[in-house]
Amino acid sequence: PFQGLFIKKDNSPQNTACVPMFKAFIGERHIPMLSKKTLSAKVGTRDTPAGKSGLKVAFFPGCMGDKIYTDMAEACLKVFEHHGVGVYMPDNQACCGIPALTSGDLKSFGKLSAYNLDLFAQGKFDYIVTPCSSCTATIKEHWQNAEDLTSAQRAFARTLGEKAMDINAFLVDVLKVTPPEGAGQGKIKVTYHESCHLMKSLRVSKQPKDIIKMNKDYQLVPMKEADHCCGCGGTFTLTQPELSAKIGQRKRDNIVASGAEVVAMGCPACMMQISDMLARNHDSVKVKHTIEIYADSLS
Numbered sequence: 001p002f003q004g005l006f007i008k009k010d011n012s013p014q015n016t017a018c019v020p021m022f023k024a025f026i027g028e029r030h031i032p033m034l035s036k037k038t039l040s041a042k043v044g045t046r047d048t049p050a051g052k053s054g055l056k057v058a059f060f061p062g063c064m065g066d067k068i069y070t071d072m073a074e075a076c077l078k079v080f081e082h083h084g085v086g087v088y089m090p091d092n093q094a095c096c097g098i099p100a101l102t103s104g105d106l107k108s109f110g111k112l113s114a115y116n117l118d119l120f121a122q123g124k125f126d127y128i129v130t131p132c133s134s135c136t137a138t139i140k141e142h143w144q145n146a147e148d149l150t151s152a153q154r155a156f157a158r159t160l161g162e163k164a165m166d167i168n169a170f171l172v173d174v175l176k177v178t179p180p181e182g183a184g185q186g187k188i189k190v191t192y193h194e195s196c197h198l199m200k201s202l203r204v205s206k207q208p209k210d211i212i213k214m215n216k217d218y219q220l221v222p223m224k225e226a227d228h229c230c231g232c233g234g235t236f237t238l239t240q241p242e243l244s245a246k247i248g249q250r251k252r253d254n255i256v257a258s259g260a261e262v263v264a265m266g267c268p269a270c271m272m273q274i275s276d277m278l279a280r281n282h283d284s285v286k287v288k289h290t291i292e293i294y295a296d297s298l299s
Contacts, residue, residue, distance in 0.1 A: 005173055007019050007031075007033065008217040009033070010030055010279060011283070012030065012275075012278075012279040012282075013278075013283075013284050013286050014030070014275035014276075014278050014279045014285075014286065014287055015032065015033070015275075016030035016031060016032055016033075016275050016276065016279045017030065017031060017032070017033050018030055018032065027182070028037070028280060029241075029276055030275065030276045030279035031272070031276065032068050032069070032271075032272055032275060033068075034067055035067060035068070035070040035264070036068050037068075038067050039061050039065060039066045039067075039070045039072065039073045039074065040066060040091050040092070041102050041133065042070060042074070043074070043077065043089075044078075045089060045090055046059070046087040046088065046089035047087075047088050047089075047123065048086045048087050048088075049086045050079060050084070050085065050086040051081075051083075051084025051085065051086060051241065052072060052083070052084030053084040053085045053175060054084075054087060055085050055086065055126045055127070055174070056085065056086030056124070056125045056126055056251040057080065057085055057086070057088070057125055057126060057127045057128065057129045057160050057170070058087075058088045058089070058120055058123055058125040058127070058128040058129070058163075058240060059076065059077070059080070059088070059089040059128075059129055059130075060093065060096070060129070060130040060132075060135055060139065060160050061073040061076070061089075061093075061130070061131065061132075062096060062130055062131070062132035062134075062268065063095050063096075063270035064133040064269065064271075064272070065130075065131055065132060065268060066093070068268070068272075069268050069271065069289065072131055072268065072271075072289040072291060072292055073131065073291065075289070075291045075292045075294075075295035075296075076129075076131050076167055076291055076295075078295045079167075079171070079291060079294060079295050080299045083171075083175055083177075085134075085175075086125075088120075088123035088124070088125045089154075089177045090119050090120070090122065090123065092119070093116065093119060093193075094112050094115045094116050094119075095112055095133075096106055096112070096116070096134070096135040096138040096139060096143075097109040097112035097113055097116075097138060097142075097143075097146070098134050098135070098137075098138045098142070099136070099234055099235060100112065101142060102234055102235065103235060105150075106146075106147050107147065109142075109146055109147070110146040110147035110148045110149065111148075113142075113146035113147065113149065114148065114149055114150075114153055114156065115151075116143070117143065117149070117153045117156055117157055117160070118153070120160065120261060121156055121217060124192060125163075126163065127163045127164070127165050127170060127174070127227045128160055128163050128164050128165070128166075129165050129166070129167050129170050130164070130165075130166065130167065131166075131167045131189065131200075131240070131289060131291055132267060132269075133166055133195050133197035133198035133201070133202055133204070133266055133267045133270070134197045134234070134267065134269060136164050136166045136197070136198075136202060137162060137197045137201040137202060138166065138297075139160060139164040139166040140161045140202070141161065143157040143160065143161065144157035144158045144161055154203070166202055166204050166207075166266060167266075167291055168198075168204055168207040168208040168210075168211050168266055168290055168291070169202070169204045169207050169274040170205075171207070171294075172207035172210050172211065173207065175267050177210070177214060178210065179210050179213035179214055180216075182284045183213040183214070183216065184212070184213040184218065184219055184220045185216075185219055186216050186217040186218045186219050187217065187219065187223050187258045188217050188218045188219065188261055188262060189218075189219050189258075189259060189261050189262070190212060190219065190220055190221070190222065190260055190261070190263070190264050190288075190291075191208055191220070191221050191222065191226070191255060191256070191258040191260035191262075191263050191264070191294070192208060192212060192223065192226060192233055192263040192264050192265065193223065193226060193230060193251070193263055193264070193265040193270060193274065194226050194227040194265075195230075195265050195266055195267035195269075195270045196229050196233075196267075197267060198265075198266045200227075200265055204266070206265070208265075208266045209293060211290045211293070211294045212264055212290055212293050212294070213289065213297060214294045214297055215286070215292075215293050215294060215297035216297065217296075217297070218262070218268060218293060221258050221259060221260050222258065223254050223255060223257075223258040223260070223263075224254045224257060224258070225250070225251075225254050226254075228247075228250070228251060229247055229251075230247065230248055230251045230270045230273045230274050230277075231243070231245065231246070231247030231248035231250075231251065231273055231277075232244065232248075232269045232270055232272065232273035234269065241267055244273075245277070248273055248276070248277040249277060249281075250276070251274060251277065252274070252277040252280075252281055252283070255274070255278070255285055256281075256283055256285065259288075260285060260286055261284070261285060261286065262285065262286045262287075262293075263278075263286075263288075264283055264287075264288050264289065264290050264293055265287075265289065265290065266289065266291075268289070269298060271287050271288075271289060274287055275287045
């Protein structure tokens with residue numbers, strides 16, 4: 001409620017803002033505004049049955065999807081509804097815990113993992129799907145190794161890990177969403193950034209590009225070094241701001257050189273970092289999650 005008192009919108013196409021009051025701490029960083037309402041406050045809990053797909057998913061929007069990029073999270077819900085996928089989305093979800101884990105706070109990671117495991121154990125679903133590759137990788141690989149879990153929690157964590165999927169992969173690999181012949185030739189030029197967790201941890205690369213091609217208004221154009229890191233790396237961007245910005249500037253240069261009007265990706269953290277770098281350079285390139293591009297094509 002008070003962010004307007006110290007955050008100054010920069011009127012950039014990336015919809016970011018500056019924080020002059022905290023310049024000593026965050027430098028020239030351009031940050032996204034918090035959503036006026038969290039996703040959970042907007043849509044509440046969900047526990048809908050499977051529709052025409054015959055499938056039901058647990059939806060984990062992640063902190064960024066719940067508190068900042070709520071449009072992205074709502075796009076996910078729109079896509080689930082379009083394909084007849086039931087949704088279990090409990091209220092009061094906690095962070096997946098990866099910031100704590102990568103900072104070495106294993107106790108907090110264990111508490112967050114246990115809390116979420118107990119929450120999702122109350123639902124019945126076929127997959128747990130997230131629009132954040134870092135969350136997906138954490139659920140898939142790390143919850144089962146958290147400290148101080150009961151044997152039942154650890155067993156459920158292993159089961160949940162097998163069900164964890166990125167939303168791009170879920171749409172293409174499970175629901176068999178396939179671009180029509182001749183797709184990807186629209187007027188809006190979009191390039192794709194390969195997020196580290198999505199490509200290198202989850203091995204998801206082709207699927208997001210297929211999702212972009214589902215929107216006939218877009219033309220997918222290549223980017224040099226598309227699989228190079230954007231420089232975010234979670235708390236790395238805060239602890240190593242100069243190196244983070246150097247890596248980010250190289251990514252920005254490649255995005256602009258592609259000639260694209262939009263850069264798409266499958267990771268909210270990358271969205272935040274790349275928006276910052278484009279805004280710093282006063283670029284007109286817009287930043288979107290792949291699922292937003294697909295959702296825009298649905299009636």
